[in-house]
Amino acid sequence: MNTPAPARLSFTDVEVEYRSRGRGRVRAVAGVSLEVSPGQIVGLVGESGCGKSTLARVAVGLSAPSAGTVEYAGRPVTPLGWRPRSGAEVGLQMVFQNPYASLNPRRTIGSQLLDGVPAAVTGSARRARVHELLERVAMPSSAAQRYPHQFSGGQRQRLAIARALAPEPRMIIADEPVTALDASSQAQVVNLLVGLVRDLDMGMLFISHDLALVHEIADVTAVMYLGRIVESAPTRELWREPRHPYTRALIDAVPQIGLTPRLPAILAGEVPDPANAPTGCRFRPRCPHAFAPCGEQPPTVDLGGRSVACWLTDSATAPTAARSL
Ligand SMILES: Nc1ncnc2c1ncn2[C@@H]1O[C@H](COP(=O)(O)OP(=O)(O)OP(=O)(O)O)[C@@H](O)[C@H]1O
Numbered sequence: 540m541n542t543p544a545p546a547r548l549s550f551t552d553v554e555v556e557y558r559s560r561g562r563g564r565v566r567a568v569a570g571v572s573l574e575v576s577p578g579q580i581v582g583l584v585g586e587s588g589c590g591k592s593t594l595a596r597v598a599v600g601l602s603a604p605s606a607g608t609v610e611y612a613g614r615p616v617t618p619l620g621w622r623p624r625s626g627a628e629v630g631l632q633m634v635f636q637n638p639y640a641s642l643n644p645r646r647t648i649g650s651q652l653l654d655g656v657p658a659a660v661t662g663s664a665r666r667a668r669v670h671e672l673l674e675r676v677a678m679p680s681s682a683a684q685r686y687p688h689q690f691s692g693g694q695r696q697r698l699a700i701a702r703a704l705a706p707e708p709r710m711i712i713a714d715e716p717v718t719a720l721d722a723s724s725q726a727q728v729v730n731l732l733v734g735l736v737r738d739l740d741m742g743m744l745f746i747s748h749d750l751a752l753v754h755e756i757a758d759v760t761a762v763m764y765l766g767r768i769v770e771s772a773p774t775r776e777l778w779r780e781p782r783h784p785y786t787r788a789l790i791d792a793v794p795q796i797g798l799t800p801r802l803p804a805i806l807a808g809e810v811p812d813p814a815n816a817p818t819g820c821r822f823r824p825r826c827p828h829a830f831a832p833c834g835e836q837p838p839t840v841d842l843g844g845r846s847v848a849c850w851l852t853d854s855a856t857a858p859t860a861a862r863s864l
Pocket residue numbers: 557558559565567585586587588589590591592593594748812813
């Protein structure tokens with residue numbers, strides 16, 4: 540008997556390039572390798588424009604990688620529109636920042652949830668499944684007869700989560716799912732999402748620019764800068780001892796109770812345009828520790844459970860680097 544492959548999402552050396560009229564070739568993702576396993580929440584953080592949403596779109600087949608592979612449950616993710624989606628890909632569902640990206644404003648919630656219920660569920664069990672989904676996201680059964688615009692932003696996001704859960708996914712890609720909500724709805728939606736992922740033993744890639752939020756919920760945190768993952772580690776370790784200068788800067792910029800938030804000098808200004816990315820280490824122009832080797836792209840060093848792409852952690856160059864600190 541064949542054992543099914545674990546519902547793991549794997550990115551291997553993924554690159555995504557856009558062709559844009561004014562900017563030419565934009566390499567939004569420039570060689571990313573990352574894994575999300577069932578039962579695990581991986582947080583992906585980084586400033587605006589660093590390629591987080593592009594990576595999310597590639598994970599669910601909304602964009603195609605220009606190089607590298609994305610696999611889910613041991614099979615390549617097929618870009619949507621290239622061919623009918625296979626059964627495996629239904630196991631991978633996305634929650635967007637804007638719930639209207641997955642909810643049609645002109646159809647009732649009930650009919651949209653029904654669409655997502657697997658065909659194997661038949662007869663009256665289909666409607667019962669819709670009510671179960673509403674209950675899971677703490678919405679009344681009466682929501683089934685109503686339209687998306689009849690709900691508040693937080694409720695609408697909960698309904699979008701119910702829509703994502705309808706096909707019984709094993710993995711959720713959540714791209715800034717609470718960024719557009721007010722503070723109290725944010726807490727409710729985050730708690731709901733994390734509770735569901737834990738109860739149903741799913742995996743989740745949680746994308747956010749909010750490092751403090753990712754610190755609260757993620758088992759592993761991956762830090763992205765200008766199309767590359769610069770550091771990835773169990774969240775607690777990353778927070779206790781950030782190894783990449785960019786991670787350190789992001790953590791320093793997180794507001795702390797009683798202290799005035801302070802943007803570190805090196806993070807002032809914008810992330811450079813990926814259409815004109817610096818050569819070598821892409822963080823080099825903003826890094827206070829940049830030294831000669833940074834003109835070359837740093838290797839990703841595996842430090843046992845965590846990985847860092849920085850010449851400061853490379854054993855051959857670290858001694859020289861230490862002198863520049
Ligand atoms: N369709 C597109 N055509 C051209 N360039 C694009 C396209 N989509 C994204 N980009 C560019 O790719 C880069 C990465 O964008 P992306 O939206 O993935 O970043 P992000 O980290 O999710 O940022 P944000 O949080 O602001 O959405 C940016 O420079 C963006 O301008």
